[in-house]
Amino acid sequence: MHIDARTLPNGTLLEGDVCIVGAGAAGITIAREWIGSHRKVLLLEGGGLQYEPAMQDLYRGEIVGLPYFPLEAARLHFFGGTTGHWAGWCATFDAIDFEKRDWVPHSGWPIRREHLDPFYVRAQPLLQLGPYEYTAAAWHRRDPALVPLALDPRVVWTKMWQFSPPTRFGTTYRDAIFGARNVELYTHANVCEIEPNDTVTAVQGLRVRGLDAKEIRVRARHYVLACCSIQNARLLLASRLGNANDLVGRFFMEHIEMPGGHLVLAASPTAGMKMYEMNYGVTKARGELALHAAIQREQRMLNGTVSLEPGAPDEVAKSTFQAMPPDAVAKMRESRASVAADLPPAGRFFHVISRLEQSPNPHSRVSLSTERDALGMPRVKLDWRLTDLEKHTFRAFYEVLGREFGRSGLGRVQVLDWITSADPGWPSTLGGGWHHMGTTRMHESPRWGVVDPNCQVHGLANLSIAGASVFPTGGGVNPTLTLVALSLRLSDSLKRKLA
Amino acid sequence: MLGPERVREIGVQYRRLVPAENDRIRLRAAILAGGAGGAGGWGGRAPSLAAKVRSDFAAGRTLLLNGWVLSATEARQCALFSLLA
Numbered sequence: 365m366h367i368d369a370r371t372l373p374n375g376t377l378l379e380g381d382v383c384i385v386g387a388g389a390a391g392i393t394i395a396r397e398w399i400g401s402h403r404k405v406l407l408l409e410g411g412g413l414q415y416e417p418a419m420q421d422l423y424r425g426e427i428v429g430l431p432y433f434p435l436e437a438a439r440l441h442f443f444g445g446t447t448g449h450w451a452g453w454c455a456t457f458d459a460i461d462f463e464k465r466d467w468v469p470h471s472g473w474p475i476r477r478e479h480l481d482p483f484y485v486r487a488q489p490l491l492q493l494g495p496y497e498y499t500a501a502a503w504h505r506r507d508p509a510l511v512p513l514a515l516d517p518r519v520v521w522t523k524m525w526q527f528s529p530p531t532r533f534g535t536t537y538r539d540a541i542f543g544a545r546n547v548e549l550y551t552h553a554n555v556c557e558i559e560p561n562d563t564v565t566a567v568q569g570l571r572v573r574g575l576d577a578k579e580i581r582v583r584a585r586h587y588v589l590a591c592c593s594i595q596n597a598r599l600l601l602a603s604r605l606g607n608a609n610d611l612v613g614r615f616f617m618e619h620i621e622m623p624g625g626h627l628v629l630a631a632s633p634t635a636g637m638k639m640y641e642m643n644y645g646v647t648k649a650r651g652e653l654a655l656h657a658a659i660q661r662e663q664r665m666l667n668g669t670v671s672l673e674p675g676a677p678d679e680v681a682k683s684t685f686q687a688m689p690p691d692a693v694a695k696m697r698e699s700r701a702s703v704a705a706d707l708p709p710a711g712r713f714f715h716v717i718s719r720l721e722q723s724p725n726p727h728s729r730v731s732l733s734t735e736r737d738a739l740g741m742p743r744v745k746l747d748w749r750l751t752d753l754e755k756h757t758f759r760a761f762y763e764v765l766g767r768e769f770g771r772s773g774l775g776r777v778q779v780l781d782w783i784t785s786a787d788p789g790w791p792s793t794l795g796g797g798w799h800h801m802g803t804t805r806m807h808e809s810p811r812w813g814v815v816d817p818n819c820q821v822h823g824l825a826n827l828s829i830a831g832a833s834v835f836p837t838g839g840g841v842n843p844t845l846t847l848v849a850l851s852l853r854l855s856d857s858l859k860r861k862l863a
Numbered sequence: 864m865l866g867p868e869r870v871r872e873i874g875v876q877y878r879r880l881v882p883a884e885n886d887r888i889r890l891r892a893a894i895l896a897g898g899a900g901g902a903g904g905w906g907g908r909a910p911s912l913a914a915k916v917r918s919d920f921a922a923g924r925t926l927l928l929n930g931w932v933l934s935a936t937e938a939r940q941c942a943l944f945s946l947l948a
Contacts, residue, residue: 625930628865763925766932771920773913776865778930 366542368412369553374578380406380548381862383570383584385555385599386591388445389844390830390851392533392541393490394588397855399544403862406584407547408572410554410591411442413534418575422554422737423595429728429747430794438798439592443551444534446592447844451644452530454491455523455841456484456498460657460667461721467664468753470615470724473836474808474817483849490848491528492536494648498524500639503649511635512651513774519659520768522639522651523669525841529645553580556741558587558603558827566825567605573739586826586858590851593800593833597730598744600804600814606821611814613730613803616746617722617838618796619668620754624718624783625762627672629775632711640672652719654840655764663760666753667840668720670765675715716777718761719797721840723753730803750790758783799843801832819854830854865931867944873928874945877938880926890943894936912936 382398384391387409398405411419424436432438440448457477464472485496497503500512500522512522541549550572557571570582589596597613600606639651652669660667722728728749732742759779766777782791807813810822815834821827830851832843839846865873878885884893894912919925919934926938933941 763927763932767920767923767925770925770932770934771917773917777932779927779932781930784927784930 365544365547366549366551369408369550369572369580370574370576370578372578372580374580376580378406378548378550378580378582380404380582380584382406382586382588382858383408383582384588384590384830385570386410386445386589386595386831387443387534387541387549388440388590388592388831389447389533390847391588391590392444392537393487393848393851394590394830394855394858395541395544395547395549396490396537397852397859399540399547401546401859403546405544405547406582407541407549408553408555408570408582409443409549409551411440412551413443415440415442415448418738419552422739422741424737425594425744425746426733426735427746427748429749430790432746432748432796433798435594435744435746438800439594442534443538443549444532447531447533450528450530450844452491452528453525453842454493454528454845455525457839457841457846458523458654458657458667460660461837461839465661468666468723468837470726470812471837474806474813480846480849480853483852484845486852487845487848490531491845492531493526493528493845497649498526500524500651503639503651507638509636510639510649510651511633512639513633513653513772515653515768515772515774518656520653520765521656523654523841524649524651526649527647528844554739554741555582555591555599556602556739558599558605560603560605560824564605565823567827575738584826586828586862588828588830588854588858589804590830592831593803594730594744594746596829596831596833597803598732598741600821601730601732602742606804606814606824606827608823609811611726611805611812614726614728615724615802615805615836616728616730616748616800617724617802617835618748619799619838619840619842620718620720620722620750620758620794621797622718622791622793622795623715623780624670624758625716625765625780626675626778627714627716627769627775628778629712629714630773633774637672637674641674642671653765655761659764663764665757665760666721666723668718668757668761669840670761671717671719672714673717674711675713712775716762716765718758719840720754720757720761721838723751724802724805724837725749725751748796752788755783755788755790797842799832799838801835801838801843804829804833805836806834807836818857819850828854828858869929870941871945873931873933873938874941874943876928877926877942878945880928881942884939884942887943887946890939890946894939894943912940
């Protein structure tokens with residue numbers, strides 16, 4: 365059932381068994397799991413059924429750290445959430461992503477990869493993906509034209525991705541949610557405050573406010589925050605809850621996605637490069653190059669992958685001199701007119717694009733701004749920060765990659781200047797993957813985490829958090845598949861709890 | 864694979880980085896050290912040099928020159944080329 369909360373009288377009280385705040389990938393995943401149960405589920409979505417500038421503006425915030433995308437553009441604020449514009453890239457986290465790595469401060473999940481495996485299996489069809497197969501060998505069996513490069517897999521291996529159509533949760537699951545008798549979806553229902561009980565050991569209710577200043581109260585046995593990493597933190601901070609150890613909003617993480625080098629193959633592979641090609645809307649699976657866990661341990665580096673994007677030889681100068689002003693680039697090109705002619709033909713030249721893990725860092729954080737939005741909520745302030753470990757990882761990754769391509773005789777790798785430079789700063793090409801993670805991290809101890817291994821907020825018996833905000837580390841791949849898997853796990857845990 | 868202009872630039876950078884090898888004789892000796900080249904003439908030594916290059920990569924005897932990850936033997940070859948060309 366769907367109700368536009370703007371049609372409800374001021375002071376309405378909504379009551380249910382489970383209240384999910386946020387109807388994006390995580391919230392809709394959980395709501396679907398309860399369809400047909402004898403529990404009444406309230407699904408609150410701050411936006412409407414489609415894009416509305418006034419709703420989107422509620423996500424606007426300040427950027428005070430490294431340059432970042434406008435926050436009001438980085439997440440969608442309507443039914444379906446950011447799946448309304450995601451690209452559909454899915455891959456599993458590796459076993460090492462869950463481990464405590466002594467060279468990565470604050471690393472380590474309280475669960476292991478095998479704990480998540482059964483939920484990855486269940487997440488696949490929700491994201492309209494293919495079979496739960498993430499090895500190059502399995503995909504080669506399905507399509508013999510998918511041949512991994514002949515690199516030593518103990519050094520560089522081909523990590524598989526699958527591509528969702530991409531699933532737009534707001535349209536794909538709309539009928540299921542609207543038609544569910546025990547699920548009530550309320551749109552334009554922005555939660556402005558979480559109200560605790562007198563002893564601050566549980567949530568007593570939620571206050572929902574509209575742009576017309578009308579207020580609604582919500583009461584449930586259990587509450588789930590599923591409104592994305594930045595907004596989950598914002599709501600807890602604004603409500604002054606779950607933050608006894610000053611952890612809420614800290615450890616904001618992204619994936620660092622930017623060009624890092626070039627690859628020149630000695631010869632065009634006889635098997636072709638289909639394994640690494642991407643044709644949007646057509647490609648079901650492809651590989652990217654990753655470093656084996658043993659190499660990551662040896663190099664004391666973070667995880668990540670690189671994609672190989674075919675390029676034309678005359679793009680080399682553009683890429684190499686990308687940090688230079690245009691007139692300087694023109695002069696450089698003129699003085700090096702012979703260079704382009706020396707380069708290998710198209711088909712053997714590739715831009716190498718990185719997607720690397722960010723080290724969990726308490727100083728990389730979301731906090732509240734002094735500015736307020738149209739609902740009177742404090743806006744957020746994002747202070748995105750990186751450490752020397754990310755820079756070290758870039759350099760180590762490309763050196764290992766270059767050595768392995770050289771050893772195998774397949775080609776040579778060129779590393780971009782900014783990676784080899786002693787300058788500790790980041791170039792203007794620094795970019796994230798639009799992935800927000802880690803602001804309400806998971807840990808057994810409330811001293812080091814906002815939620816426990818079951819995603820329940822430490823100290824608040826009936827409040828859980830779904831989404832990538834609970835990730836203690838971000839791995840090297842896009843978060844959607846993992847956050848959907850974790851949401852399924854959370855839903856199972858809640859069913860046991862409320863049984 | 865890279866073309867003469869880039870090879871020359873890399874060679875010049877290597878000679879700046881390792882001034883002790885900034886002459887033809889020392890570079891030839893270093894390239895041929897350890898058995899590379901076999902018993903034939905220079906032109907017939909390519910297979911053996913290729914093996915040495917691979918061995919360099921496998922052992923981590925690599926350098927970053929103009930951003931390229933190259934084996935020590937390749938870097939010396941570039942340096943020799945930059946002196947001859």
